[in-house]
Amino acid sequence: MYIPKCFAETRADLLAEFIRRHSFGTLITNDRSGGLCATHLPFLFREAGTDGRTSLISHMAQQNDQWKSLRPETEVLAIFQGPHAYVSPRFYVSKLAVPTWNYTAVHVYGRPRIIDDATQVRQILGDLVTAYEGTGESAWRLSDLPEDFIEKMSRSIVAFAIDVTRMEGKFKLNQNRSEEDQVSVAQALEQSADEDSRGIAELMRKAR
């Protein structure tokens, strides 16, 4: 991704937090003939453990042929997006400004590997449930389902990890403008009816 220095976010803890918060990502691969393919999936982000690997974990329907492109020798791309907002030149104090788009995105490159060990697959399903349900009293749990149903469903998916090779974080929040322009844009965006625009305003305040 093209990232001018002022928009680069390289802090590993912030990138991890971003991916966990915006975990519904897009997996991009090339098929064997070089054609581009994308699937929208929820991902778990696992920081380097005892095996030294930082990985994204997910699964897709077995009927989705994209899993056949998941080979360790071919790098894939997973995209995570945060809020984004159109920025009108009207929002600036300066008169010399062109329209732009503020946005946040993290691109993760890595080498995929299929996970077919039944115990590991079961662990992944449980971890995904915990990530989205939490552990509160009312949370739905995998163990709420009959065992044979879980087994049947497990056979209809393909679980995989993407071992991260590099991460690119872009937080494009008008950092190339004067402080008064940044304040002025954030004020305009936080009055928006649109949640994404208010999200950008909040990130702009945090970034300053």
Next chain:
Amino acid sequence: MYIPKCFAETRADLLAEFIRRHSFGTLITNDRSGGLCATHLPFLFREAGTDGRTSLISHMAQQNDQWKSLRPETEVLAIFQGPHAYVSPRFYVSKLAVPTWNYTAVHVYGRPRIIDDATQVRQILGDLVTAYEGTGESAWRLSDLPEDFIEKMSRSIVAFAIDVTRMEGKFKLNQNRSEEDQVSVAQALEQSADEDSRGIAELMRKAR
């Protein structure tokens, strides 16, 4: 994209409306060595005119090397995303259900061509301004800027069209569940504090 029949949206007018509403898309290309690259950009969608071509139109910073991968002989992918929401098994009436994600996305494949004619580039900039500013009294207009500034800015970008070869629309809204499950999920999501979840609830009501 893997699209089970019940989730497929093929109506050209609805796909066009979707792209215009969620016009901040993601352009995916392969560089010459087969590496994946993505840029987040606003797009105009132009339905087939007198030249018979349906196209996406945008521009990127000249410093963004991705434009060098825009060659008519290599198909690229532009992804447009609408609302998305985690669907807990708690939301269903049925007891046998696993967690899923409801979402809407349109994938557009096409052949890119660089636009370097100054008059056409100027037209594209004007059309983008109109798309996001509207034509109201308070709208910002390109002509609000000094002519030499517009010319300078125009030289720092690369404009391009993607001539559409195929479009894939996926509206994953629990259409594979019973009507009472769909009603129940929509009711749960519309009570969410999250705008995306409420957006999915609205689309689910429209889809039924």
